[in-house]
Amino acid sequence: MLSAMRALGLSCLFLTACGDIEDEAESIGVLDLETQASGLAGTYTLGDASLRFTSREVESGIVDVVVSVHGLELTAIVDTLSRVAEIDGFAAGGAETQIVARDRELLAAFVAALADEVDVEASLAASTLHRVSSSWSQTPDTVPLQRSVAAQERGWSSICSSYNKYLTATHDDSNYDAFSPNSSSYAHVGHRAASTYYHVNNKWTTTVQDHKAYLYEYGACYGNCGSGCPGGSQTLTLDCLDHDQCVRNGHALASLWCDDEFVSASDDEFFAPKCSGT
Known part of the structure; x- marks a missing residue:
């Protein structure tokens, strides 16, 4: 239950906040997608920058995601049944590194293109790729790339x-x-x-x-x-x-x-x- 401090119960306090606001059309790059039996793979290109990705359901409910961006290899093993994930990231040669601003920008554009061009709820592999990549696109420089994500009950x-x-x-x-x-x-x-x-x-x-x-x-x-x-x-x-x-x-x-x-x-x-x- 939400704290009483939070819930205001107002559906639309200011009329100007309720109107539809058109987003300006903008390029979302080129998504080259290959659908596979166990998942999907492909590339995303925006201007001179590009990334590669794969997302495969390796066992029932377990998805292996790999995204390569600017020489950075991002990996995630996500157990959607137990609701635990192990994520990591490293530079070429296995050196430790961090996600920085230009990585986040390209990842955010990729996430937008993926949502625009793919039914991300059509398969577990697509949904997990979208969720994990979206998280990477917001990861601060100061959060370790190697970490566990776990969701207990509620x-x-x-x-x-x-x-x-x-x-x-x-x-x-x-x-x-x-x-x-x-x-x-x-x-x-x-x-x-x-x-x-x-x-x-x-x-x-x-x-x-x-x-x-x-x-x-x-x-x-x-x-x-x-x-x-x-x-x-x-x-x-x-x-x-x-x-x-x-x-x-x-x-x-x-x-x-x-x-x-x-x-x-x-x-x-x-x-x-x-x-x-x-």
């Missing part, structure tokens, strides 16, 4: 029922605790818009705000576990809402102050169910 708090309502979202950092006014916002869950909008001085702006107390905010599928807005239904959870709030209010995506929110949201992104009708 390992996430779904907020599907709060779609199109405002909830309190929060983070902590060196200056503020979670639920401090300056680290908390009222976020409109799941609203599809190209950008995040902030209600400041009685008007909406896309100018990113820095720890302004209790702003109303909407857009960019706030609370969705993953990069941007998916082509289909969203995966909406409390941890993903808080991670969005952290990186949209005074911190960059790669900020170490949002590492704990990112790690907490990882099992949600890997395993939480999607919200129908979103």
Whole structure:
């Protein structure tokens, strides 16, 4: 059950937040896909950059994902039945490395292209590739690539029922605790818009705000576990809402102050169910 501090129960506080906002058409690169018996493989090219990928169901419910980007090899073994995953990443020759900004940019574009051109829910291999790649596209420089992701029973708090309502979202950092006014916002869950909008001085702006107390905010599928807005239904959870709030209010995506929110949201992104009708 959501904390009483979070649930506002408002379906659409400001009319301007409820209108459809057209996204500008933009290139999503070229996805070259080969469907195999156990999964899929292929390449994705955007301008001069490209990546390679495979995703195979090696045993019932167990998916092996490999994505190669800028000389970085990203791997994941995801057990969707036990809801545990082992992920890793290394440079050519096996040297340790990290995901950096240009890797995240290409991975985010790949995730968008995959969602746009493939029914990512058509197979377990496709769904897992999309979820894991989306997580990599948001991985901060300071989070180790080699780590385990595990979801215990009720390992996430779904907020599907709060779609199109405002909830309190929060983070902590060196200056503020979670639920401090300056680290908390009222976020409109799941609203599809190209950008995040902030209600400041009685008007909406896309100018990113820095720890302004209790702003109303909407857009960019706030609370969705993953990069941007998916082509289909969203995966909406409390941890993903808080991670969005952290990186949209005074911190960059790669900020170490949002590492704990990112790690907490990882099992949600890997395993939480999607919200129908979103």
